[in-house]
Amino acid sequence: MKNIIFILITFLTYTILAQPPGGGGRRQQGTSAQSNQTQKPVKFNASNMAGIFYYDIEDVIKKTKVKEENNQFLVSKELKNYNFKVKEISFLNSKKFTDLDAVVNSIPQGGDIEVIKKLRTKIDELIKPVREDIHEMEKVLNDNLSKILSEKQFKKWLKYQKKKKESIQPKRAKNNQRQGQRQMQNGGGRRRQ
Template sequence: MKSILKYILFTLLLTFTTVLFSQQRGNRGGSSQHQGQNNLMPQQAINPQNMAEIIMYNYDEVVKKLKIKKTPKKGIVKHAILKYNNKINEIKTFNYETFDDVKSFLTKKRNEVLLNHDFNTMRESQITAREMLAPIRSKVQLQKNTLNTTFKKELTEKQYKTWLKYQRSELKKLKPKTQEKSQGQGNRQSFNRRGQGQGQRRY
């Protein structure tokens, strides 16, 4: 009789432990999924000037990067960069209100997304912000083309190719990376969960 009672108690304890473990696992899975969704939120700082591809160049860094040795050519490069930087500063000064408006607009939309989790709203707001910045970006592009035209004329072919590569790398630094990394991690986690689920069904 005692053996039967022990067996019944053991069975009940085992069943209770299994149910409790399953619930805890489910809660962890739900929590991880919720965190994954939150990670998809764009967390990078809002910088309208970066969105307008505004960049300033350091003369000494450019000369070192292009390996310019001759003094006359250094003077030409320095003059071109100073002229470019001055024009960019003018663009920043004359359009500070637009930058402020874009930052306020995107901040408001980001807060809305945090509340309603409607990520389409953020994508649409990014499109609107780019449209607001389009005239500024055109002016920046004009100065970029002017600088490149001067360098193409004054630099050797090898130096000019190095300059274009350097310019692309500097512009790339302006682009946000946080959202892309979070989306990639979220996609991998989702894929792993699906793979695990399929593996479990085979058994």
């Protein structure tokens, strides 16, 4: 695993240093230098991409309106168990995530498209197993909570969980949102049936 990260860092460093001054990479049409200066680049966070976050137990009990002490205890126990397992995964992958953050955040904005594509596939290869582990743990947590909570409380839990996941996802730049809206208006964003 260390070899893969070392090779990735070496490859990216070489490709970045081999570019001519000024970036030399292809830029998207329709973007001006002025709009690139006003937008702040979003910092890459590998642990967020993998879906690593922890639940605040008191907040969950408050949001789901669990009143009965026994159910509060059971919900608390399930969330502590989940948080502990996520912390283990985070600890085991912390070096990989730190290295990945450093590499991705060192790439200049508007860099070489081919390098970025290769980097994305490498990120997926490194993060996908962690994301799958987290997803499996969420399934177990949700199954256990569905047995403890009432139907109404469980719906509130799922809503809370969804918001929590969305809060760690990176926000799209306004320019990208406008392009996505135009695609939707032009019929480019229709789902297959």
